[in-house]
Amino acid sequence: MTGVQQEHTSLPLLQVRHLCKFFGRQLGCHDINFAVSPGEVIGVVGESGSGKSTLLNCIAGRIKPSNGSVLFSSSKGIIDLCRCEEALMRKIIRTQTGYVTQNPARSLKMHISAGGNIGEKLMAAGMRHYGEIRKTALMWLEKVEIDPCRIDDLPATFSGGMQQRLQIAANLVNAPRIMLMDEPTSGLDVSVQARLIDVLRKLVSGLHLSMILVTHDLAVARLLCHRLYVMKQGEIVESGLSDQILDDPRQPYTQLLVSSVLKP
């Protein structure tokens, strides 16, 4: 993996401290601690129900954590997204982060055109010139390898892989500093997955973007992530460099996870 330029532990872009989430008496995640540096790609792996998505949703401001903090280094200093005013939190989430879900239909507006889905984000960020918006939308379609002549088509007419790439484009137009991704490659055909992964690799290294990637696909995690966190029953059981976790797992659960994968 390439892209992270810092040698010294520079100021992290995002820090999660003692994050907990309970749904009533049900544990979502418990005492989660980690930091993400600028340009760093972090993977969160673990079985279904281990709290990976809950953690991501807490960071994205979609779920209010029961306890702990999410510290974001913004231009105005470090802001705790769990304790600051709602409006400020919303603004930081909107302008500095992107959120890509497993199911693009949940995030895209299916009744407006592909270009409209991208343009809407640009207008929300203040762009008003129609020609500029269209030009930017065309450029982004090309970057995520969607034929620009499909700009006026509805996303409903797109394949799953195209919808997923459109969702990524719509999230990247406003140049966020960190992308939060929840199983972006699941549910896609493997050849389509390879293309999506390739697009992501190029975007991440080209834009010096940070990313938190929730996935249960260890091959995807190895390819995209600098570091991995392994979650089980709401807690982080092991963390380290991606190759360390996958090639020299120390914890029983990580060993089980790694040894359970079929190698084609």
Place this chain on the structure above:
Amino acid sequence: MALRWILKLENIEKDFLFHLQQGTRIVVFERFSHRFFPGRTTILTGPSGTGKSTLLRMIYGTYTTGGGHIWVRHRNRTVDISAAEPAMIYALRRDTIGYVSQFLRVIPRVSALDTVIEPLLARNMDLEKARKKGRALLERLNIPSTMWHLSATTFSGGEQQRINLARGFIAPFPVLLLDEPTASLDLKNRQIVIDLIKEALADNTCVIGVFHDPADHKDFADHTIDLSLMLNQEVMQPCTKKN
């Protein structure tokens, strides 16, 4: 004046504990120390399972170190790999330690040429300049130019290994780790790789390698470490100790 070491293993320890296999514990290194010098080759020998690849992976940071220190000179500083932060490991892998594994990890849809030049781009070299260097090296390693723009997924074992080698030799590294680099190569390509290694040595690179072919040993071994003599390998099972 004695030559200054570039890499120093100090009482390193390594074991593997397999929780899923009745807690079998395999001890690979127990207080093992050694020094490595610039412009010298060290060949690791010993039967399979004595820890040759393990040692390379510990130096590269892929395997954690159970105890002791792995010191390396990195940009006029001395860094302990076994205790380095991730950001430091990224920097070490970008600038100081190169590693050619036994098998290429092919990335679908990325061309052979772009796979090779990745280490140069990581050092911010201009794309065209990097590609020019990459083409020259691929040509030297006898990869036909018609294949450069293809992903290495469909390449033969020997071709993939040469792509892997090209990746390792494209950018100069003060420490170069080679895990059976000549294993799947024919005689002609084997000689080219040996020439590349000799050039790296002349460039003051510290080469640490696992070579199975005794002919390679004769070609350039300043040092040979026979790990089967050096290490007391023991398997204890089952083990109840928690790590």
